[in-house]
Amino acid sequence: MSIHTQAHTSEVAQKAALAKAAAPKLALLTTEQKNAALLRMADALVAEAASIMAANELDLQRGRENGTSPSLLDRLALDEARIGGIAEGLRQVVALPDPVGDVLEQFDRPNGLAIRKVRVPLGVIGMIYEARPNVTVDAAGLCLKTGNAVVLRGGSSALESNRRIVEVLHMALSETDVPVDAVQLVLDPDRKSVDEMLRLNGLLDVLIPRGGASLIQNVVKNASVPVIETGAGICHTFVDETAKPEMALRIALNAKVQRPSVCNSMETLLVHLAFAEQHLQLLVDAFVEKKVELRVDEETLARCPYLTAASAQDWDTEYNDYILNIRIVKSVDEALAHIAQHGTQHSECIVTENNENAVRFLNEVDAAAVYHNASTRFTDGFEFGFGAEIGISTQKLHVRGPMGLPALTSSKYCIVGNGQIRE
Structure with a gap:
């Protein structure tokens, strides 16, 4: 029996079916209708900030009781400024061009057929993500702007926050032309609800996981629904021999401590031996000061014996915390080899004044974003000018890097003839 004819009773299937029914209506809306809905959503979030923060406090209290780390609590926390920033993200999406309907190619065949390739919505997007409640709004806004319905399954740690946020979004959408059912939130915290989403072929068109390595790999390995993989962020900064010490320190500190809980923060600092001989202590003291x-x-430990030796596992760990690996390397080759072995194809940086080394690093590092003399923290849809992002793709098919509006579209060919038949 096909998925269309089964009698689904689970929350996941029921909500996916509602989103599926709403998707065709949503796909026909004009840019103006979708933008009006996004603006209404933004205004409602600001107006309901107090009730959202009250729900968020329930999640934070539960997190504290369960021993959640301060960095993860920071990812979860909402205040007026953060809610205002989330609303501003929606307004920025409104200001961006609507990709739906864009003509990507247009050509005529010798037989008179006129062929156009146009952008269209993907359909129904399933979002599986962890603690950050801002993803709930980012995903809903980007999906609606591109004519996609969305089924959201956030982590249990943000359940009350997400519940209230979606209630507010539904209230806002009820006053617009966008069908309320186009945004669905799965409330069942059991992992079985995730497992069910992975196999909802026919109701979900694509899955986008966003979170830690274990969540992402579970989705990638077990889903029968197509997946856009967003990657864990084991990001590196390589301070080359010719790096300016002040710039290297500023970039490295920003990449680690500006917000360590996010996927584009640095987990390993690679330092050229020649730079380390002069300036390693400067870097170490700055990080120690920042706790x-x-x-x-071993090379670093020999110079700073009061530090902790890294284990083999540490080089492959995404900490999302105030923890950093440091390794001294003797060449660009050694830095490239380390990144190739331990990186996750997310974001990598070289700090150098040597243009040849910079070009080589930019060309040879296999990652979604590669930087020369800039912090990895810029790998972000907001910073790239995309407005809110739905994730950062580290795969090579469909999209790669921060995923803005065009990443949430597919294409179709529209062919116009005047009676042609194939001989």
């Missing part, structure tokens, strides 16, 4: 726990290789 960053340092785990280091």
Whole structure:
């Protein structure tokens, strides 16, 4: 029996079916209708900030009782400024061009057929994500702007926050032309609800997981629904021999401590031996002052014996916390080899004044975003000018890097003839 004819009774299937029914109506709306809905959503979030923060406090209280780390609590926390920022993200999406309907190619065949390739919505997008409640709004806004319905399944740690946020969004959408059912939130915290989403072929058109490595790999390995993989962020900064010490320090500190809980923060600092001989202590002292726990290789430990030796596992760990690996390397080749072995194809940086090394790094590092003399923290849809982002793709098919509006579209060919038949 097909998925269309089964009698679905689970919350996941029921909500996916509602989103599926809403998707064709949503796809026909004009840019103006969709933008009006997004603006109404933004205004409602600001107006209901107090009730959203009250729900968020329930999640934070539960997190504190369960021993959740301060960095993860920071990812979860909402205040007026953050809610205002989330609303501003929606307004920025309104200001962006609507990609739906864009003509990507147009050509005529010798037989008179006129062929156009146009952007269209993907359909129904399933979002599986963890603690950050801002993703609930980002995903809903980007999906609606591109004519996609969305089924949201956030982490249990943000359940009350997400519940209230979606209630507010539904209230706002009820006053617009966008069908309320186009945004669905799965409330069942059991992992079985995730497992069910992975196999909802026929109701979900694509899945986008956003979170830690274990969540992402579970989705990638077990889904029969197509997946756009967003990657874990084991990001590196390589301070080359010719790096300016002040710039290297500023970039490295920003990449680690500006917000360590996010996927584009640095987890490993690679330092050229020649730079380390002159300036390693400068870097170490700055991180110690910021209360960053340092785990280091033998070369670094020999110079700073009061630090902790890194284990083999540390080089492959995404901490999302005030913890940093440091390794001294003897060349660009050694830095490239380390990144190739331990990186997750997310974001990598070289700090150098040597243009040849910079070009080589930019060309040879296999990652969604590669930087020369800039912090990895810029790998972000907002910073790239995309407005809110739905995730950062580290795969190579369909999209790669921060996923803005065009990433949530597919295409179709529209062919116009005047009676042609194929001989």
